[in-house]
Amino acid sequence: MxxxxxxxxxxxxxxxxxxxxxxxxxxxxxxxxxxxxxxxxxxxxxxxxxxxxxxxxxxxxxxxxxxxxxxxxxxxxxxxxxxxxxxxxxxxxxxxxxxxxxxxxxxxxxxxxxxxxxxxxxxxxxxxxxxxxxxxxxxxxxxxxxxxxxxxxxxxxxxxxxxxxxxxxxxxxxxxxxxxxxxxxxxxxxxxxxxxxxxxxxxxxxxxxxxxxxxxxxxxxxxxxxxxxxxxxxxxxxxxxxxxxxxxxxxxxxxxxxxxxxxxxxxxxxxxxxxxxxxxxxxxxxxxxxxxxxxxxxxxxxxxxxxxxxxxxxxxxxxxxxxxxxxxxxxxxxxSDLDSRSTRNASPRESITHPPRASDRAVGPRLVLGSVDFTYGDQLALDGISFDAGPGGVTALVGPSGSGKSTILALLMRFVDPSRGRITMDGEDIADLDPAAVRSQIAFVGQNAEILAGTVRQNLTLGQRTDSVERERTWEVLTRLGLGARLRSANGLDTAVGEHGLQLSGGEKQRLVVARALLSDRPVVLLDEPTSGVDATNEAEILSALAEVPGKTCILVTHRPMAMSSAEKIVLIDAGRVVSVGTHEELLRSDDLYARLNERSSGPRELARRMDAPRSSL
Ligand SMILES: Nc1ncnc2c1ncn2[C@@H]1O[C@H](COP(=O)(O)OP(=O)(O)OP(=O)(O)O)[C@@H](O)[C@H]1O
Ligand SMILES: [Mg+2]
Structure with missing residues (x-):
């Protein structure tokens, strides 16, 4: 430090x-x-x-x-x-x-x-x-x-x-x-x-x-x-x-x-x-x-x-x-100085102390970024970012490496605050909320697939209201993500994951953190490159599991064409700015950068085809 x-x-x-x-x-x-x-x-x-x-x-x-x-x-x-x-x-x-x-x-x-x-x-x-x-x-x-x-x-x-x-x-x-x-x-x-x-x-x-x-x-x-x-x-x-x-x-x-x-x-x-x-x-x-x-x-x-x-x-x-x-x-x-705005608030709203969970609401909240700037030291990383996501559905954030995608997720999590502009959740400025209250609404899957030492169960129940995730649903999600056989052949939910999940492969760690997010009762899911370390079959499994999460507002950062094409809406970021917003097909037609990003990734058509293929492993 x-x-x-x-x-x-x-x-x-x-x-x-x-x-x-x-x-x-x-x-x-x-x-x-x-x-x-x-x-x-x-x-x-x-x-x-x-x-x-x-x-x-x-x-x-x-x-x-x-x-x-x-x-x-x-x-x-x-x-x-x-x-x-x-x-x-x-x-x-x-x-x-x-x-x-x-x-x-x-x-x-x-x-x-x-x-x-x-x-x-x-x-x-x-x-x-x-x-x-x-x-x-x-x-x-x-x-x-x-x-x-x-x-x-x-x-x-x-x-x-x-x-x-x-x-x-x-x-x-x-x-x-x-x-x-x-x-x-x-x-x-x-x-x-x-x-x-x-x-x-x-x-x-x-x-x-x-x-x-x-x-x-x-x-x-x-x-x-x-x-x-x-x-x-x-x-x-x-x-x-x-x-x-x-x-x-x-x-x-x-x-x-x-x-x-x-x-x-x-x-x-x-x-x-x-x-x-x-x-x-x-x-x-x-x-x-x-x-x-x-x-x-x-x-x-x-x-x-x-x-x-x-x-x-x-x-x-x-x-x-x-x-x-x-x-x-x-x-x-x-x-503690970040939540000062909420403590100064004369009549703190109910949502600050008792945020509704996904299980309490039909559909995830609407997230809106309005003219958001952010700087690391004196380096401008985001420059007037404006877009909205939800309520519900998957919005993909796409753009070249270093364009600012992870930074946007960090802002949504209130890990950092914008230097200009505002971010709202169902119309409420998140800067007015306690950071812990904002985070309690969000299931976050970071770029490094962070696993804590302990068992699969401990990692899956992280941040849950109770310690037990419903057993049947847990296995359903794990199987859907292609982890069922691997875990059953070991110790089931009590399988040890090792320090930082070192006893799991990179792709297994990624799928486990996605499972944690899907099983949580939080209405927003933010995923940073959740499919970067998995093969096309696992990627298709992750994406289909995401698409079937009822009502949650998902923001998915990705470089992978299959993941991009699975989103209902795509926000294209370049050098800290939003350059286009649309569906996969619209952007493929209208945006050169988006088309290039798709071309550079290997075999997009083949991947898309495999995504549509019936999944024998399920
Ligand atoms: N902690 C930090 N301190 C200083 N600069 C940072 C920090 N984190 C990121 N940056 C810079 O901010 C810019 C945006 O970074 P960010 O991580 O948001 O990019 P990204 O779009 O997620 O990239 P990638 O696709 O490679 O993950 C980059 O130029 C990066 O070098
Ligand atoms: Mg990133």
Whole structure:
């Protein structure tokens, strides 16, 4: 899926990065807002656990001060109790945070799936499916770090840090200066590293997405890759992308591998300095041994939350980069703005929510295109198209390759909308209807005979009001389309079709999608080249089945003379314009282009003759 950060113009980069951060902040805020309850509980448990553990050095000092008194045993028990309570708080908090993190990942995944089925159709024409899958899997699971990366421990850790530093200052201001200085140096290094990681993390995720996209493209075209001996080139291309992702990932690792030793060194330096300076102060009698012991413990208490805070910030940078990639998909335009005209409509008509089905009406609707223009980017594909089809009957759309026939069907389906002109269904502008309501009227057979994985039955019942298509009628249609014997010899309606229908031949797939359209109770049937991959006998079977569908309004895109001649009306399209409208005979007589299209197709008379011949297979 092309998203706004691909191939960024360097001039826009600064503005874009600002936009990115604002977007991530916005999403982070909404994640925390929508989980206020459980997150507040986790936060409170973290703070309470930290507060309880702060009592430990104080108790230790009291124990050391009263080693030979009976009080000591009681204090040891209290210390053990305090440690136990802190551990319990920690365990509950961990569970609450992990549960919320899992919910967050699930919510993000669901929302990505919901969004990706609603995107405007043009978004899919340059869809990078593999990249989308990477976002759904890798990126979404990385966002777990937003909650599980320790962000809810921040207040608790900050409390420990501030509390421990304050106690240090009270205990010994001189020794405290050493620790404070060390903390500031470590903080500056961490801030510099965090900036580096932030800018690298998004690039890493982007290159992982590109890797996924390229892999998906290559594997789904594996037949072409093999047929043209492109295996080595494929591996080389993937290897370059894998190397790129590794290089960028290593950069982050490099920054982290410098940061942690630096902060470790600074903190260890602090401890050595505290031991050396503190030891001499004990010798000079300026502080007691118990003061030094408590101070040492406090120093250790500073190191742990400090490291955790830095770790959390780094984790947030990486999780934020993944979150950004999900937010980018959320921002792509979807079909919800297409139905705005119908939602603005003060009194939505009955047909919008309850469109009549074929079974509820005697004859399919009348479809009218009036001066319709359509452009792909800045390329004009349709230029003032006007014609009408129905009510009922078969209208053929005929024309040279690239003349705009499939585009007309896409407009009728509201996959795209005209840039000018209107399309009406029984007088009602389809732009005023919800796209889903328009589609619920239409049985669509696309040019690529799309079959979903599963069984024949699942493919036939797609989009039906109930899951069961009447058995007798189903077999009647399948037999009429020449599929009866093939399916009976396999598993009947439970025959598996394989991924994208790969267990069927091209022609079988075409006939199956036609059967789906004929069995549906939708009043309009749009067919894009339904006979292109079948032999003349199967073609005749498809056409005769179509002709016998009672009352439906069919629009049939075709290059095949037999199919053209079977239509009651033919609309001839050339270069995005309607050049003639008439019957097969009229156009054969009056239109050179139509006559040429018929001549170029092999043996039209022979095919026509076979169509009229009795069908022994039925
Ligand atoms: N998604 C797209 N983006 C840009 N241009 C497109 C897109 N789809 C189609 N076109 C262009 O629009 C024009 C009409 O295409 P269309 O698919 O409607 O032709 P067609 O009549 O169905 O052709 P064919 O008989 O080969 O299927 C062509 O020039 C095509 O290259
Ligand atoms: Mg086409």
């Amino acid at each position: 092309e998203v706004p950060d691909a191939d960024l113009d360097p001039q826009d980069e600064a503005t874009f990065r600002l936009g990115q951060h604002a977007l991530v902040r916005h999403h982070l805020a909404s994640i925390f807002r929508s989980r206020r309850g459980p997150l507040t509980l986790a936060l409170a448990l973290g703070v309470a656990g930290s507060a309880v553990s702060l009592a430990q050095p104080y108790l230790l000092k009291r124990i050391l001060d009263s080693l030979h008194e009976p009080e000591a045993l009681r204090l040891v028990l209290v210390l053990a109790g305090v440690a136990l309570v802190a551990a319990c708080f920690d365990a509950i908090q961990q569970f609450v945070v992990s549960r919320e993190a899992e919910r967050l990942v699930a919510d993000l995944r669901l929302s990505l799936v919901q969004k990706s089925v609603r995107l405007r159709m043009p978004a899919y024409s340059d869809a990078r499916i593999g990249d989308l899958v990477t976002r759904l899997t890798t990126d979404a699971s990385m966002v777990r770090g937003v909650l599980a990366g320790g962000v809810l421990d921040v207040p608790g850790n900050a409390l420990v840090l501030v509390g421990a530093l304050t106690m240090m200052v009270v205990l010994d201001p001189v020794l405290s200066l050493i620790v404070l200085l060390g903390t500031v140096v470590a903080l500056v290094s961490a801030t510099l590293a965090s900036r580096q990681i932030r800018s690298q993390a998004i690039v890493v995720q982007q290159s992982v997405g590109t890797l996924g996209a390229e892999y998906e493209r290559s594997v789904s075209g594996i037949q072409t890759v093999r047929a043209w001996g492109q295996e080595q080139q494929l591996v080389a291309r993937m290897s370059a992308l894998i190397g790129d992702a590794r290089k960028r990932g290593t950069r982050i690792a490099g920054v982290e591998s410098v940061l942690w030793p630096v902060t470790g060194l600074v903190m260890h330096g602090c401890i050595i300095a505290v031991v050396a300076v503190g030891g001499s102060r004990v010798e000079l009698g300026e502080i007691s041994v118990s003061d030094l012991a408590a101070f040492m413990l406090l120093t250790f208490m500073v190191i742990a939350p400090f490291n955790q805070l830095v770790g959390t910030v780094l984790e947030l940078q990486v999780a934020g980069a993944a979150l950004l990639r999900l937010a980018q998909i959320e921002r792509l335009p979807d079909e």
